[in-house]
Amino acid sequence: MDPFRINWGRDTFISLCAPPLLTNRYEEARYLILLYGGCLRHGLIPNLLADGKTARYNARDAVWWWLYSISSYTCLVSDVGLHDQLLYDVIHEVFLRHIQSLNFRERGTGHSLDSVMSDEGLNKKIGIDTKTSFVYGGNRWNFGTWMDKMSSSDKANNKGHPATPRDGSAVKLVGLSRTVIAWLFK
Numbered sequence: 001m002d003p004f005r006i007n008w009g010r011d012t013f014i015s016l017c018a019p020p021l022l023t024n025r026y027e028e029a030r031y032l033i034l035l036y037g038g039c040l041r042h043g044l045i046p047n048l049l050a051d052g053k054t055a056r057y058n059a060r061d062a063v064w065w066w067l068y069s070i071s072s073y074t075c076l077v078s079d080v081g082l083h084d085q086l087l088y089d090v091i092h093e094v095f096l097r098h099i100q101s102l103n104f105r106e107r108g109t110g111h112s113l114d115s116v117m118s119d120e121g122l123n124k125k126i127g128i129d130t131k132t133s134f135v136y137g138g139n140r141w142n143f144g145t146w147m148d149k150m151s152s153s154d155k156a157n158n159k160g161h162p163a164t165p166r167d168g169s170a171v172k173l174v175g176l177s178r179t180v181i182a183w184l185f186k
Contacts, residue, residue, distance in 0.1 A: 007049040009036055013065035017072050026077050033073060036066055037090045042104055043097025044126070058106055060126045060137045063094055064176045071183035091184075098135065101127035116152045116160045117142065129169065135177045138167035 012032060020029035036045045039055060045066045047059035070087060106122045118141045126137035142162065151158035166173075 006051075009045050009047045009049065010059050010062040010065055012036070013062065013069040016069040021072055021076055026073070029069070029073055030077075033066070033070055033087070037087055040090055040093060042102045042124075042126075043094045044102070056106065058124070058142075060124075060135065061170070061173050061176065064135070064173060064180060067091065067094065067180040068176060068183075071180060074183075095128075098126065098128045099130070101125070118160050121160075121162075132169070134169035134174045136169045140167055142167075 013036070016029055016032060019025070020032070036049075039046050039049065040063075041055070041057055043063065044057045044060065045063045046055040046057055047062045048054065048056035070091070103125050104123075106124055120139060121141035123139065124137070124142070125139065126135070128134070129136050140162075141160070151161045151163050153159060
C-alpha cells in the first residue's frame with residue numbers, strides 16, 4: 001500500500017469540521033461526505049480507503065463521525081436541499097443495519113495485514129442495544145473506535161492485545177451517537 005494514497009475515514013470525519021467547514025470550503029466537504037457515503041457496506045463507512053482497491057470496515061465509530069460531519073455540514077450550509085444527492089436513504093440504512101446488528105468477518109484481512117491480531121479479533125459484531133439505545137460492539141481481541149492500538153511487544157507479553165480495548169459501549173461513541181440522533185430529530 002502506498003502511504004501517500006491512503007484515506008482514513010474516521011480521521012477524515014473527525015477533522016472535517018476544522019479545515020473544510022470552518023474555512024467555507026463546503027464543496028470539498030460535500031464531496032468527502034458523498035464519496036464515503038457511496039462506499040457504505042454493512043451500515044459502515046470504511047475506516048481505510050487505499051489505492052481504490054483496499055477498503056477496511058474495521059471501525060464502528062467511523063460511520064458515527066461521518067454522520068456527525070453531515071450534521072455539522074447541514075447546520076453551516078444554507079443550500080443543502082438544492083443538491084441532487086439525497087443521503088437520507090444511506091442514513092436510514094446505517095440505522096437499520098445497526099438495529100439489526102452486524103456480524104461479519106472483516107474481508108481481505110488476516111495475518112498479512114494485521115500480523116499481531118488474533119483470529120478472533122477479525123470478527124466484527126456491532127449493533128444498538130435496544131434496552132439502553134447504546135451503540136455496542138467489539139470483543140476483547142479487537143478494537144473499533146478512535147485512538148486504539150494493537151500491542152506488539154513480545155518482551156512486554158502484550159503482543160496481539162489491544163492497548164486499550166473498546167469492546168462494549170465506549171462512552172465517547174455513546175455521546176457521539178446521541179449527538180447525531182438529536183440532530184436527526186431536531
